[in-house]
Amino acid sequence: MAENELDEGKRRFLLTATTVATGVAAGAAAVPFVASMLPSERAKAAGAPVEVDVSDLMPGQKKIVEWRGKPVWVVRRTPEMLKAIETDDPRVADPDSSRSQQPPYAKNKYRAVKPEYLVTVGICTHLGCSPVDRLQAQPEPFEPDWHGGFYCPCHGSLFDLAGRVYKNKPAPENLPVPPYKFVGDTKLVIGDDTQGA
């Protein structure tokens, strides 16, 4: 090959090699920036279990506690409310809670350890609003034959008193039940369900 002749093949090779190397380097340089937006160690460490005393909760009342930055509801259900849940089966999308998130011990008719107490994360499974209480069975603008439950003001999802979502509503799943356990008759721990000790 003459001294001044261009080696096109070599040029193309060098061009490709430098492009690939630069691309890899740029991708690698992006990693720390992208990763810096993930939850920090402090955010990950937060989220300890919380203890709730429900001795002051009257039948039909609701209490909100904060767990991992989210509202967790504890509702003390009356016998009428429990009866209403049984009549809700045909109206709700997933009566047996087969799709929704709940610990195995809350996958039952009332979605609870003790039927009297509903414990659920008060965040709509649609887009994360917190539904509002419509606990009384009475005609409501969104449902003339309302059995009591929760109404999401953002997009109109309805949940019954077991946190089960009504059919044909934007929310796809029932309200999730967090892991929890009773320590004593009227005290429960949310975020921890290890038994014994």
Added chain:
Amino acid sequence: MAATEKKLPVTGAGPFNGILTWVEQRFPLITLWKEHAAEYYAPKNFNFWYYFGSLAMFVLVIQIVTGIFLVMHYKPDASQAFASVEYIMRDVPWGWLVRYMHSTGASAFFVVVYLHMFRGLLYGSYRSPRELVWIFGMVIYLSLMAEAFFGYLLPWGQMSYWGAQVIVNLFDALPIIGPDLALWIRGDYVVSDATLNRFFSFHVIAIPLVLVALVAAHIMALHEVGSNNPDGVEIKKNLGPDGHPVDGIPFHPYYSVKDTFGVMVFLAVFAVIMFFMPEFGGYFLEYNNFIPADPLKTPSHIAPVWYFTPYYSILRATTDNFMVVLAAIVTLWSVGVVTARAHRPIRILAMIVGALLVVLGFVYVERLIFVGVFVAAALASAAAMLVSRGATARAYRTLFIAAVLLAGFKLLDAKVWGVVLMGLATLIFFLLPWLDRSPVKSIRYKGPLFKTAVALFVIVFLVLGYYGTQPVTAAGTFISQLCTLLYFAFFLLMPWYSTIDKTKPEPARVTW
């Protein structure tokens, strides 16, 4: 020597000729001024609708300047943000004015941008050769939405908090990557201090830089191809002896004066709102945002700020029932395409029977079975498409697309499709240059079909916007669903109705 190459002295600037010549030899200051103002020839027939481009730039300047001063007092910290905004309102000298300028400016920005986009729609300003002007403009519009969304979290009121919660959760709905993506955006398991800090960063640095760069690109692309006008005819086709369009006039001073008048009128209206009704009845500043953010309690009625509500309505309209309607429409379309050459009665019968079968299957058949059947159908049509050619291949392609959509409609929740439709509703504007097949650009020469479609689209957009501000009702959902279908029909049917429409001939030169 580069500095001595441009010998031509600058003229017409009186005592400044010398210094400007010195600058011009080192930086193309006068050249830029001439290219983009003094010798940028714009059509002479601009009307009222042409105010809004310059007004949008003016509002951008208002937002940047007021933003700089707000940042001097604002604290991007979840425990101090709300109080720091109240501090600006009450204790910072003139802070209330700067803040109200910024909050009113946000809504004003969307008002002028929507009117600016509507002008493009009226006069076909997106048509060749202005596709990139339109696309840059659409990217500006999307960036503006991001800017507004990030900024709305900063006061850390109830609407800030829950608005951000809902929008970030939209990403959560996406299959597979959704939850991790939402976590990455928030930087925490819920909207929190980490989220506020990064939204602040995006709002004051990242997006404004992008916006300014895009505005520059928008104007460079515009000045490359030249402005459209209400007649939609190219003024560059008629050049005078001086090489300039005979129907063009220099932007400066003719339109700089006109636009200055526009700015004056705009400022008068802006001042009335800013001084006397900065909340604008809860539309510009929502009442619930005067309550500090409470992660445990959603306000009883939440709605985004007015400029997002049309898309929010589309999101809410996408329920399980609506998915059945979409499945029926996809079936009607695909069967209609496949049977295009059959006799009309047979074709209609096939479409109706097909749609009925799909609807019944969609409602009554188990999810996995339905999905399995249509995935199999999609694979079969894909295989058939590969071995056939011409019209047959196109028919199989249609079947493939339909089968994939139907399987997807059933496989993924209506929630996911709501997010998808909302995203498509904003992105579909990008396709406008290729959807409009009319031989004429301007609405002045378009036929009754296009005029009706545009009028209907405006009504649909406003109705969707209205219902987006309202609580959910059965009637509202139904109307929103109807409007969602019409919204997409406006775009997707445009290649058809813009082709068969009866247009009037365009004039050779611009009129008034």
